[in-house]
Amino acid sequence: MVEEEGFRRYVAHIILWIGIAIVAFPVYIAIIASTQDNALIANGQMSLLPGGHFFEVYYQTIFVGTSGSTREPVGNMMLNSLVMALAIAIGKIAISIISAYAIVYFRFPFRMPIFWIIFITLMLPVEVRIYPTYKIVADLHMLDSYAGLSLPLIASATATLLFRQFFMTVPDELLEASRIDGAGPVRFFWDTLLPLSRTNMAALFVILFILGWNQYLWPLLITTRDDMQTIQVGIRKMITTTDALTEWPIVMATAVLAMLPPVFVVVVMQKLFVRGLVETEK
Amino acid sequence: MANVTLRNVRKTYPGGFEAIKGVDVDVGDGQFCVLVGPSGCGKSTLLRMVAGLETVTGGEIDIGGRVVNQVEPADRDIAMVFQNYALYPHMSVYNNMAYGLRNRGMAEAEIKTRVEEAARVLELTSMLERKPRQLSGGQRQRVAMGRAIVRQPKVFLFDEPLSNLDAKLRIAMRVEIRKLQRRLNTTSIYVTHDQLEAMTLADILVVMNGGQVEQVGNPLAIYEKPATTFVASFIGAPPMNLMSIHQDEIKSQLGDGRASEAGILGIRPEDFVITDQTPAGGIALPLTVEAIERVGAETFIYGARAHDEQRIAANPGELPPGEIIVRIPGTEAPAIGEKIRVAAVRAKLHLFSGDGRTRVEA
Numbered sequence: 001m002v003e004e005e006g007f008r009r010y011v012a013h014i015i016l017w018i019g020i021a022i023v024a025f026p027v028y029i030a031i032i033a034s035t036q037d038n039a040l041i042a043n044g045q046m047s048l049l050p051g052g053h054f055f056e057v058y059y060q061t062i063f064v065g066t067s068g069s070t071r072e073p074v075g076n077m078m079l080n081s082l083v084m085a086l087a088i089a090i091g092k093i094a095i096s097i098i099s100a101y102a103i104v105y106f107r108f109p110f111r112m113p114i115f116w117i118i119f120i121t122l123m124l125p126v127e128v129r130i131y132p133t134y135k136i137v138a139d140l141h142m143l144d145s146y147a148g149l150s151l152p153l154i155a156s157a158t159a160t161l162l163f164r165q166f167f168m169t170v171p172d173e174l175l176e177a178s179r180i181d182g183a184g185p186v187r188f189f190w191d192t193l194l195p196l197s198r199t200n201m202a203a204l205f206v207i208l209f210i211l212g213w214n215q216y217l218w219p220l221l222i223t224t225r226d227d228m229q230t231i232q233v234g235i236r237k238m239i240t241t242t243d244a245l246t247e248w249p250i251v252m253a254t255a256v257l258a259m260l261p262p263v264f265v266v267v268v269m270q271k272l273f274v275r276g277l278v279e280t281e282k
Numbered sequence: 283m284a285n286v287t288l289r290n291v292r293k294t295y296p297g298g299f300e301a302i303k304g305v306d307v308d309v310g311d312g313q314f315c316v317l318v319g320p321s322g323c324g325k326s327t328l329l330r331m332v333a334g335l336e337t338v339t340g341g342e343i344d345i346g347g348r349v350v351n352q353v354e355p356a357d358r359d360i361a362m363v364f365q366n367y368a369l370y371p372h373m374s375v376y377n378n379m380a381y382g383l384r385n386r387g388m389a390e391a392e393i394k395t396r397v398e399e400a401a402r403v404l405e406l407t408s409m410l411e412r413k414p415r416q417l418s419g420g421q422r423q424r425v426a427m428g429r430a431i432v433r434q435p436k437v438f439l440f441d442e443p444l445s446n447l448d449a450k451l452r453i454a455m456r457v458e459i460r461k462l463q464r465r466l467n468t469t470s471i472y473v474t475h476d477q478l479e480a481m482t483l484a485d486i487l488v489v490m491n492g493g494q495v496e497q498v499g500n501p502l503a504i505y506e507k508p509a510t511t512f513v514a515s516f517i518g519a520p521p522m523n524l525m526s527i528h529q530d531e532i533k534s535q536l537g538d539g540r541a542s543e544a545g546i547l548g549i550r551p552e553d554f555v556i557t558d559q560t561p562a563g564g565i566a567l568p569l570t571v572e573a574i575e576r577v578g579a580e581t582f583i584y585g586a587r588a589h590d591e592q593r594i595a596a597n598p599g600e601l602p603p604g605e606i607i608v609r610i611p612g613t614e615a616p617a618i619g620e621k622i623r624v625a626a627v628r629a630k631l632h633l634f635s636g637d638g639r640t641r642v643e644a
Binding site for chain 1 (some may be wrong): 366385
């Protein structure tokens with residue numbers, strides 16, 4: 001990289017700092033607001049410095065919940081979200097790596113039509129097929145369950161395509177060497193293809209976990225019980241109150257808590273897949 | 283230890299393309315067989331058919347007295363070294379070699395003995411814990427060899443194993459492979475497009491072209507008596523000079539008896555001498571020197587013959603018509619543009635039929 005000198009470098013840095021401020025300010029406000037007294041916020045007298053209610057607000061948020069709207073502790077919502085996001089991410093990776101393996105390495109009747117059918121489902125996200133999907137989930141008595149939350153979102157054309165592209169770059173000689181070494185299809189998949197796909201799986205996991213964590217419409221539709229709702233749905237419900245004051249510190253604390261797992265996943269997994277990128281050689 | 287016998291082996295792809303058009307080869311126990319030919323001649327396909335990586339659509343492949351047409355690669359008791367080595371990138375050198383043995387359910391102690399023995403032979407002992415990417419090309423090549431050795435198979439198969447190495451290393455590894463094969467005395471089939479590798483390694487040389495065997499035999503015998511013009515120009519570098527006989531100059535020198543049967547005359551570059559005399563029954567040609575290559579121990583003279591209009595079937599590696607290469611020892615050579623006369627004795631002449639498909643004995 002070319003080092004910019006003097007004035008030009010300062011200009012670049014100033015522009016970057018302005019950008020960071022614009023992005024980070026709302027997050028800062030959320031953190032600050034989660035430590036203030038609700039009355040102050042409601043009066044519009046919130047200061048931009050941290051207030052003194054940090055522990056009591058977060059304790060109430062995680063273990064008790066709001067007094068009015070949802071009455072569900074956010075800790076439980078986070079658990080629901082976590083189970084859903086993990087199930088979606090792991091399920092998608094498992095299903096799509098297996099289907100990509102079948103498509104790339106096996107010759108069977110209607111292989112290409114099947115590939116195209118998978119490909120076409122890219123055009124049918126949950127929002128488009130929401131009524132039939134809801135009907136099926138309801139008929140299978142999966143409303144208000146983890147299975148109902150995650151199963152319909154697991155099938156993934158994107159991840160299948162990604163693994164297919166990756167598998168096609170793996171040299172055929174590796175498969176042939178495995179065959180001569182006495183490894184059947186399952187052994188080859190397990191001993192060679194999976195370890196080689198680690199980097200791809202880590203990258204996909206980051207994307208898919210965040211995708212799953214941020215689901216809103218689908219959980220909103222199929223969960224009615226408060227103890228099954230996810231954090232994204234919970235935040236929305238907390239804000240709407242009929243005749244009481246919105247408990248803003250709790251809402252903001254929930255928002256901050258909702259940000260933590262994705263941040264954690266990105267930070268941890270990024271290290272893992274950068275290491276993977278450096279290690280893998282093709 | 284085993285013989286490998288191919289009986290009328292054929293390969294036709296579903297599209298109708300015939301890659302192997304009936305090959306018969308018999309490789310004796312412990313022999314080193316080299317398949318050589320230009321790219322696309324089917325030599326790799328044939329090797330992969332022996333390995334079981336390609337189906338056989340006709341004929342029989344027999345390894346150690348057992349027809350293996352329908353046998354899985356792992357059960358054929360063969361080991362293969364690939365052109366790009368095909369090492370498992372995520373496994374250590376040790377595990378690369380041990381993988382095939384583990385899949386066979388061999389005891390870990392026995393695996394350890396075998397891998398360490400192979401590593402010692404191949405001088406890989408200090409690298410057993412490394413990953414393939416931490417090795418140089420030559421070392422990877424040796425790991426690939428090690429993976430084949432530890433299996434103690436009946437047959438080694440090599441698919442152009444040296445073509446990814448630089449020239450010096452290639453020569454060193456060539457010698458190593460030969461020594462190793464002699465020591466283990468394992469039947470081997472080796473594919474290459476490099477005629478020098480083929481000549482130096484082979485007990486039996488199989489020259490292939492267009493999915494067919496052109497000639498099988500001892501490398502020197504093939505060199506001395508090539509059966510077709512293809513073999514003549516493919517084996518030997520620089521290639522044999524081939525010229526049409528239906529020209530007065532050559533025809534009159536050969537005499538009517540032989541010239542009437544044969545259509546093409548071949549003379550190896552090193553069989554020419556620069557001289558004013560014409561040996562009895564031999565051939566003398568006037569040349570104009572066009573280019574000179576001095577490589578130290580020897581010198582190549584490229585000369586043009588006057589009035590050579592007729593074209594001979596163009597095979598890969600063949601000279602353009604009318605051009606003659608002469609190879610002389612030392613560095614003394616005529617000047618460019620000089621007119622010289624080169625001659626070859628009768629015993630060094632090769633005669634072929636007009637289509638180049640058969641050899642005509644003088």
